[in-house]
Amino acid sequence: MDGLPPLRDVIERHGLAAKKSLGQNFLLDLNLTRRIARTAGKLEGCTVIEVGPGPGGLTRSLLMEGADKVIAIERDERCLPALEEISTANKERLDVIAGDALSTDFAAIAAGHDRVKIVANLPYNIGTELLVRWLTPDNWPPFYESMTLMFQREVAERVTAAPGSNHYGRLGVLAGWRTRAKIAFDVPPQAFWPPPKVTSSVIQVEPNREPLEVDPARLQKISEAAFGQRRKMLRQSLKAFGGANYLERAGIEPTRRAETLSVEEFVKLANTPAG
The missing domain is CATH 3.40.50.150 (Vaccinia Virus protein VP39)
Incomplete structure (x- = not known):
């Protein structure tokens, strides 16, 4: 051709x-x-x-x-x-x-x-x-x-x-x-x-021309940790970031699992300081 x-x-x-x-x-x-x-x-x-x-x-x-x-x-x-x-x-x-x-x-x-x-x-x-x-x-x-x-x-x-x-x-x-x-x-x-x-x-x-503001590296770390133990509740998979207290400060129920979180909720988590 x-x-x-x-x-x-x-x-x-x-x-x-x-x-x-x-x-x-x-x-x-x-x-x-x-x-x-x-x-x-x-x-x-x-x-x-x-x-x-x-x-x-x-x-x-x-x-x-x-x-x-x-x-x-x-x-x-x-x-x-x-x-x-x-x-x-x-x-x-x-x-x-x-x-x-x-x-x-x-x-x-x-x-x-x-x-x-x-x-x-x-x-x-x-x-x-x-x-x-x-x-x-x-x-x-x-x-x-x-x-x-x-x-x-x-x-x-x-x-x-x-x-x-x-x-x-x-x-x-x-x-x-x-x-x-x-x-x-x-x-x-x-x-x-x-x-x-x-x-x-x-x-x-x-x-998307204007995505939600968040540090890319931080979002990667949070999502990788959350899905690294996807069968466990987030309070366990995100224990290194502060576990239940960290999730509560982000306004997310600690007993939820990673696959239930929206992209916006992951961004909210990444924008919440660990501790």
Whole structure:
């Protein structure tokens, strides 16, 4: 569709067997990768940051769907020649940064670009950590105007979970605090090479411009402690912060459990001094 060889041919020619150690599962169907790109909304006038492009299936789709620029961060040096071919074919609209996404300053990369979106089939082994970093910077609004991300279905359900759900936990609190997150569609294992053992899901995340004020690190600690012992009452799971007295000062019944608290109540807890 874009004048470049089929992805299977690219993978074979460059010897790009997926590495489990890098959390790699390559998407080969360009119709599917174009659907992911379209889920991100209109890409004209946007710079898209992609993490873990691999042989470039989603990268190609982002360019076909009109992104002004794609900045791809790739750790696997074997993939760089394949990505260079895409850059050449697209008149340098693709910039490739060779490096580890966990060591990347994304805000610095986004500086100077007016409209930035993150679109990525995230490597399974770093996806959750990257999401938490993107949700909890000290400065808000963030450098991105939206995120379109693929996770294992189980992780996607945790990110988008509401209070009272079995999937509700730390990720649901952090995402619900600063963003509106929803599952857009599922992707079956057979869409990947090699096929994973689980279904994946694409989620769409839109930042709230003015979320409730709270220290991000403090909210992380409170929610992590509360859900670390989710079957216990909060007076026990938050004992290190002051237990029942702490909860009462925040106006929250000590016998409640973490999954019953709203995001607003978690923010109230995080804003209450321990003691």
